[in-house]
């Protein structure tokens with residue numbers, strides 16, 4: 160049997176050794192085209208780089224390579240215009256593009272897959288996609304950090320109660336509280352950059368698992384695609400999905416942090432706290448209770464943390480116990496990652512404008528900061544400064560508080576005579592009793608003193624600027640890769656391009 164069109168009885172590009180078609184249910188289970196179609200751009204980028212290398216190395220004729228590259232660019236445009244038909248029968252994005260290429264340029268299309276396997280191809284596509292996702296996430300984080308810094312800048316002196324166990328503990332500056340989240344998000348940025356460093360290696364050339372028999376130039380392909388190097392071991396190259404775990408665990412930590420902030424937004428917007436009022440554009444109402452203004456956005460941030468953690472656990476579980484090298488289990492690496500990045504990116508777009516439009520009721524914060532014996536530690540410290548051992552001072556102030564609770568008083572309500580019952584020192588030298596005293600006493604590195612917080616804010620703003628430069632630099636480097644490959648219009652927007660849309 161001679162067949163110029165590959166396909167065999169199975170009607171598949173790999174069908175040569177099959178004499179019967181696959182069961183329809185197997186096709187349904189096996190196909191990843193429904194979700195990996197969103198890798199179309201990365202797939203075409205990788206193929207253009209590969210085919211240029213094949214021609215340069217004399218592995219395939221130059222005119223065939225030119226036809227292939229032109230055809231790939233045409234497919235790219237077709238997909239972006241929404242004209243490409245993603246068929247279940249195509250199985251995955253790799254075969255879908257190759258099928259269309261054959262329709263456009265004929266049998267020369269069959270040379271594209273020389274010295275390549277779908278195993279190194281999919282690893283390449285997913286690394287290209289992941290590194291872009293990391294940069295987009297980093298951009299979202301820098302914007303969120305910017306919004307937090309703006310709050311700190313707008314309210315440099317606002318005092319609020321600091322909490323432990325959700326019990327009022329000691330006064331802190333609102334700006335200091337915001338800067339705590341900024342620190343968390345800086346660590347997240349660091350994790351993204353670290354993940355970027357590891358993902359940015361080219362697996363192409365690993366072939367199915369053992370390398371290939373052609374005189375390929377892996378480094379040339381890696382350079383063309385803007386990778387920092389090549390994966391060192393072919394078996395590892397095709398089966399490593401650590402970069403997905405890196406991405407998902409960084410996202411899990413981001414959500415851990417954002418869900419903490421979300422929880423505070425929820426608490427603070429309650430009438431019990433009354434510390435903030437959300438803008439109408441970032442709150443929702445109740446279908447039955449006309450008075451309600453609910454912090455749904457914050458609740459969804461808190462709630463969506465669950466699916467992000469779930470996807471991390473899913474990926475860890477898919478990877479465990481897989482013998483070398485590629486196994487089809489690895490096809491399960493994508494949907495969770497796509498959903499994670501879609502989810503976190505959407506949150507990182509909603510959160511900054513929500514923060515920027517939130518009204519802080521600093522009067523209520525200040526009142527709360529002075530209530531509930533938040534100055535008790537400072538009174539004890541005051542006694543220590545007058546010579547008492549701290550444990551003794553703690554004991555004395557504890558008795559003062561017990562007395563106040565019994566009398567229904569707060570510390571500032573006590574008369575000198577009442578203070579004198581606990582220690583003469585407290586009459587000779589009156590203790591600090593206002594939240595502002597507590598703030599002023601903490602002008603130390605990392606503390607909530609206003610001067611130090613102002614310095615910390617300025618340092619954080621400078622650090623943020625540096626991260627913005629890093630993000631812009633990487634984004635420009637990635638855009639340059641696309642231009643080198645002749646793909647100009649590559650801005651898929653935050654939610655990805657035509658192949659990217661998951662039904663939600």
Ligand code: ARG
Pocket residue numbers: 191195251277278281485487489490491
């Ligand atoms: N759709 C596959 C995946 O996502 C592509 C690799 C398939 N390789 C194979 N030998 N079946 O993993």
